[in-house]
Amino acid sequence: MINDEYFLAALRLAAGNDPIPSHVSAAAREVYGLRVPRARTATPVECAAIRTSSGPRDDDGSHLVRFVSAGLTFDLEVTVGDGLIDVAGQVFPYPGEGALVDVKTPHLTLTRRIAHNGHFAATGLPPGWLSVVCHRPGHAPVQTRWVRIRP
Incomplete structure (x- = not known):
């Protein structure tokens, strides 16, 4: 009613x-x-290979999460220390020469080149909402869903 x-x-x-x-x-x-025009959204998936025995959060405070979409997989390890967030990630398969990732918060975007093994890192981000966008030449961007990282 x-x-x-x-x-x-x-x-x-x-x-x-x-x-x-x-x-x-x-x-x-x-x-x-905050939207990325034409971006495809990568959604989080459960993955036993990246889970630890204590669950998705390690003893050192790191958080492991996998996102999948549009033929790309993002593995992210997010660590909180001293009130800031560090992100170490890998995009696979390797998205190609000239590919970049944007590690985004609502108020800050850090752009990083993707190494030939698909790895990238960004440090010193504020806690809160976080998303990663992969830009590949000749393809639509792929953006992870926004996740909230708390200290």
């Missing part, structure tokens, strides 16, 4: 009688700015 108060508020909003709060509009614009 629909609550009458919520229904009337939705009608007022749809009719333009109740303006959208400015903080909601600002947050929506900020999130929209």
